[in-house]
Amino acid sequence: MSGDKRNSNRQTRRIGVREVARLAAVAPITVSRALSLPESVAPATRQRIMEAIAAVGYIPNRVAGSLSSNQTRLIGAIIPTFQSSVATEFTDGMARVLRSRGYQLLLGGSNFTVEEEESLVVEFLSHRADGIYLTGTTHTERVRRLLREGDVPVVEIASLEGEPIDMAVGFSNVDASFAMVRHLAECGYRRIAFFSLPQTNNERQLGRIAGFRRGVEAFGLDADPALIAEVPMDLASAARALGELLERRPDTEAVFCGGDLVAAGALFECQRRGVRVPEDFGIAGFDDIDLAAFVQPALTTVRLPRQAIGATAAELLLDRIAGKPVEQTIVDMGFEIVARGSTRRVG
């Protein structure tokens, strides 16, 4: 059904080190050195080489270089979804560090499934990424084995609970959630619901639920299990879930959401129903996305140093790759409870 213009591969014959070397009257290896360790080449020679490179428009073939040097300067990163500003902000922090050090980002989305994650890990290993970045600590057994056996540096972010494959950067979801329950209790809310995001393959959400339960117990709040629900991460589902909650358990006084988008959806639904926030009903979120500060009333939430987590993760990987000893393999970047208008009932 197709073509006559097959890729005539082998004979493309781009310009390579050899051509540059000939023009600069040096050996190919010297061209290579002039690019990777400029100080190791005499200034005059280096200059000749650079001129030759510019003259012929040489672009080094990193595929060949990678094969030879066993370093690709590629970092493979897996995020659950491209659609979440939370995930992309982690990635942004990492991408900036990588770029500044000459590394490139191989990015894949797992759609919150460990199977797709596994297939991406295999792909990245196949491409011989110099380091692997994973979101969370829930993986298949094969992923765990491949990454432990292979000598690739690995960093897992956003979750400190559990034993990391190699390194981890993030915060404690349990502690963060617990801290928020304390805040809600201090505001005077006693009957608090929890809207978790989908929990499958997501130990972050499970941690938040655990922290919630622990807080409910610690502060002597109403421990009705029917107050915990799982809500898809979009505004419409959140609105719907809040409606159901209010009908099912009209005496609920507040809801703590595992994500700000859900919290915002809950808030919009309250406004639609004329439920006053925070007087009649308190709402707290998680993540401190841009939107949280701008709805009316602004959302109380948990702020995470997302950019910094991504950047730190990148630095750990690069240190490991460079052979530097990594003193701390588990880095807790902390969190911050941001109290805003959506939770202010009592002093």
Place this chain on the structure above:
Amino acid sequence: MSGDKRNSNRQTRRIGVREVARLAAVAPITVSRALSLPESVAPATRQRIMEAIAAVGYIPNRVAGSLSSNQTRLIGAIIPTFQSSVATEFTDGMARVLRSRGYQLLLGGSNFTVEEEESLVVEFLSHRADGIYLTGTTHTERVRRLLREGDVPVVEIASLEGEPIDMAVGFSNVDASFAMVRHLAECGYRRIAFFSLPQTNNERQLGRIAGFRRGVEAFGLDADPALIAEVPMDLASAARALGELLERRPDTEAVFCGGDLVAAGALFECQRRGVRVPEDFGIAGFDDIDLAAFVQPALTTVRLPRQAIGATAAELLLDRIAGKPVEQTIVDMGFEIVARGSTRRVG
């Protein structure tokens, strides 16, 4: 300051085709074939090979494969920022298609500068990406030359204005903006402001301004140049800009924003000031982000088939890579005016 554990490269000696071949009692090339063109190998042989692969846990080295076959199965993509849900949704559409066809995504952010874009393009060419995906049509001269001279397929998205380097997928920003002005005019607004996003290196925004101007003229609206402003893309700046506008030109009747986030910020500020939307003031956005439908009143906006644009871009690249003739190198995916509560003054 560092290490004793230098990367002892050359001697890593992973398992390769040769080991697998020995175990399966075939030649290395047959192993290679069993993986890339399974039908070209006899079933019995293939089975032996697959068993050998499983037995030794062989993971093909795509770096070596790439060097030999001159195909990396890597697509380099450049987006202006990781922080925008608009950009990541395009990327998501592309990433899904790529993954399903065995390609991986090399992703970089240009921070809206053509210089960083150029440096990323060079990196991607160096890594010998099989295809390049760019956002917009504004590039440095060198990028244009490198990509035209190199035989890499290139697709530019989100902007159909101007002549593409190779292929383009998107919609007409001018037409979309013009259509929105028509809608606003039909709603009865006559004195309309335009909040553009930053225009540097962004022909999408320039197109939207052009469409706005054209619409203002075509429908005989108030053409005060002071009504056009450039606003950073965040809620706070948008709120501030709206405040200034209302003080500077209190008789303004509506604002059309080059991005929904800015429109939402404007809406929040109106609410804060007690300006009634849409009765006293109309607001329209661009992009139809999730948030647009859920603020009160919901935002009138321009909806773009973002996922589809990304997916189509990926398919064009892959077709070109596969040597299939690409019939249409410029694909207009259209847009849709979504009229909602924020613009409803008159019939």
Place this chain on the structure above:
DNA sequence: TGCCATTATGGTACCGGTATCATATTGTCG
């Protein structure tokens, strides 16, 4: 002045797949 450490450069093989062409085997048909 001679010896050795240091610096600058080069020769060669090799990384681990696969393109290319050759060969062996099997099947078809007059």
Place this chain on the structure above:
DNA sequence: CGACAATATGATACCGGTACCATAATGGCA
């Protein structure tokens, strides 16, 4: 039954850099 096409497999070289080791040139110092 022989000739030839189709199918299955293999031998070899090569992709384009760089690791590794060798050698040449330079400099410091006894």
